[in-house]
Amino acid sequence: MTSPIRVAVVGCTGSVGRSVVDVCRIYRDRFALTGMAARDNAEGLERLANEFLPSIVVLRDRSKLRSISLPLGTVGLHGDEGLIDMVCSEEVDHVAFVSSGTEAIPALLAALKAGKTVSLANKESIVVSGSWVLPYSKPGQIRPLDSEHNAVWQCLIGENVDYIDHIALTASGGPFRLTALDRLPSVTPEMAVSHPVWSMGQKISVDSATMINKGIEIIEAMRLFSLPHQKVSAYIHPGSSAHGFVRFIDGNIKMLIAPPDMRMSAMTALSYPDRLPLASLSLDNIDMNGAVFSFDVPEKDRYPGYYTALEVAKEGGSYPTVLVGADEIAVSAFLKGRIGFMDIPRIISEVIDSFSGNSAHSLEEELDILQWSRDIADSLCSNRG
Incomplete structure (x- = not known):
């Protein structure tokens, strides 16, 4: 019998991370969780560490790391360097990057350089740093883990990519797919985080409601599958049974x-x-008896942020980075009650319009542009308040 694949999960306490952990829990003969990292959820990380007895755990904050009790033999690390040490460890074969945001970009780059197999469900990292990170990946080294990109990846196994005419991702349409347009400005954070199909974190739930996430995922698909913007699109599929x-x-x-x-x-x-x-x-299993599958183009008036993201995909350069940074701040401001629901796409559009258009020449410059977009978005949100 072959030895279990040794897996490290970056973002192990988040919604997607819990799914990866559950797979490792169910198939213990196939996977051994040897590394776990969380941003702030020290209690959740402690609980998982005492269940799986990993070799390494990582928290962002040293003081939080000191507050938890780890099993004998488990090494606790902190910060960016600790995360890089974990993903490059000889105790790890496969790294699942399933955290949100861009903080794990240095660790993703390090894991690829170290030759680790990577399962990826972190769209922001690829959209922001893909030009600088993906050249270090070998064929087959990255396996998409987001459901839509994973679906396309599975459809392409054994196929010649030169024969691709078009790929499409699906979207549920979020909780306001049928809501009257004049009611959208009154949407509250509590309403926006109630996703009709998936159990997700607050930020991604709001992104799903605006469909900005699907625009970002289209850019991610362009990067992962080396396709121009004309060959990637999205359709609303309310049942979420067809993924791509x-x-x-x-x-x-x-x-x-x-x-x-x-x-x-x-x-x-x-x-x-x-x-x-x-x-x-x-x-x-999906019951195909009498099953009906419908696919619809998103309405522009209902999902303006999605169409802004499509323009960003077409523009290329560092515009996708600006989109990611502006969306991050606008969604956070909405969740805190600083701006309204329909202000999210407006803020993003204003930040994009104010961008000079100059493309980054290094990962460091790309991250500077990301921070610039956050700062401008935060200023615009303050002015709205």
Whole structure:
């Protein structure tokens, strides 16, 4: 019997991280959790460490690390350097980057340089740093873990990418897909974080409601699959059973249909090229009897931020970085009650309009542009208040 794959999870206490951890818990004979990292959830990390007995755990803050009790033999590290040490450790074969935001970019770059297999569900890192990070990845080294990108990846296994005519990601449309347009300005944070299908964190739930996340995911798909903006789009598919599809130049379409559960994409990313039994996840197969699948183009008046993101994808350069930074601040301001729901796309558009258009020439310059976009967005949010 082969030894279990030694897995490290960056973002182990978040919504996607919990799905990856659960796959490792269910398939303990296949995966050993040897590394775990969390941003601030010290209590959650402590609980997982005492369950899985990893070799290394990482928290951002040293004082929080000192406040937890780790099992004998587990090394506690902190900060960016600690995260890099974990992903490059000889105790780790496979790293799942499933945290949100851009803080893990240095660790992602280090893991790729160290030759680790990477499962990736961190769209911001690829959108901001893809030009500087992806050149270090070898063919097959990165496995998309986000459900839509994972679906496209599975559809492309064994295919010649030169034959791709178009790829499409799906979106649920969020909780306001059928809400009257004149009611959208009155949407509250509590309403926006109530996603109709997925269980997710607050930030990504708001991004789903505005569909800005899908625009960012289109840019991510362009990076991951080396495609121009004309070949990537998104459709609203309320049932979220079809996650993505690929149309080839001969007109044939391959589509991936699966239960809307992040453990599905986590399982395929971790186990590839093997497949593991669904029954172990206590999920039912999709019942195709009488199934109806509908796909609709997002409404521009309902999802203006999505269309701004499409323009950003077309523009390229460092505009996607500006989009990520502005969205981060605008969503945070909305959740804190500083701005309204429909102010989110307006703030983002204003930040993009104020950008000089100069592209970064290094990762450091890209991160400077990211911070600039955050600062401008924060100023605009303050003026709104």
